[in-house]
Amino acid sequence: MKGLSGMTQQSSLKELVQRGESQTLEFKKSLSLQREGLETLCAMVNSDLAGGTVVFGVEENGTVCGIEEGNLDTAQRSLSQAIRNKFDPPLIVQMEVEELNGEKVLAISAKRSRDVPYHEYDGRAWIRQGSDKRRLSLAEKQQLTGRRNRDSHPGPWRCDRCGSWVGALHSFEISNEGMKKTYKCGCGGEFWPAT
Ligand SMILES: [Zn+2]
Numbered sequence: 001m002k003g004l005s006g007m008t009q010q011s012s013l014k015e016l017v018q019r020g021e022s023q024t025l026e027f028k029k030s031l032s033l034q035r036e037g038l039e040t041l042c043a044m045v046n047s048d049l050a051g052g053t054v055v056f057g058v059e060e061n062g063t064v065c066g067i068e069e070g071n072l073d074t075a076q077r078s079l080s081q082a083i084r085n086k087f088d089p090p091l092i093v094q095m096e097v098e099e100l101n102g103e104k105v106l107a108i109s110a111k112r113s114r115d116v117p118y119h120e121y122d123g124r125a126w127i128r129q130g131s132d133k134r135r136l137s138l139a140e141k142q143q144l145t146g147r148r149n150r151d152s153h154p155g156p157w158r159c160d161r162c163g164s165w166v167g168a169l170h171s172f173e174i175s176n177e178g179m180k181k182t183y184k185c186g187c188g189g190e191f192w193p194a195t
Pocket residue numbers: 159160161162163164185186187188189190
């Protein structure tokens with residue numbers, strides 16, 4: 001058994017593809033599905049798992065069909081451009097091209113940073129639901145902002161390093177910018193909303 005943390009980093013793309021589509025993995029058979037792929041990535045990072053991978057060049061059932069090689073450079077440029085211009089707030093995406101069963105596949109992976117409640121792609125916020133995705137409603141966006149924004153969260157809190165729980169945070173830092181809540185734990189870690 002593999003540990004849950006760092007699963008994506010530890011397993012090769014081949015192992016990932018063999019495991020099949022999941023909450024955090026989706027296949028797109030062609031690079032012409034760029035928009036759908038990036039919306040799916042947006043939906044994955046917005047879910048509570050906060051990350052995922054989209055692999056182009058693999059059919060839905062896991063068959064490796066490979067990407068159209070002739071325009072790989074153009075496609076990579078177009079992907080990077082869409083990622084740079086259309087994610088708000090900006091999303092850092094890892095892109096890799098690998099050969100599987102003699103065919104080239106392109107994988108993009110991303111993680112949502114814990115201080116971002118949700119990302120939008122091209123003006124729309126998506127969320128993963130099972131192996132599908134749907135748009136977030138305004139009420140859901142407000143709810144996520146409340147739940148994921150540290151400054152307005154009522155607690156309880158949990159340290160990301162030592163795992164200790166606290167019901168409320170009463171630690172403030174005073175600087176010339178005024179008073180600011182701090183989230184530092186004695187162990188050197190930081191407190192994050194526990195629920
Ligand atoms: Zn701690």
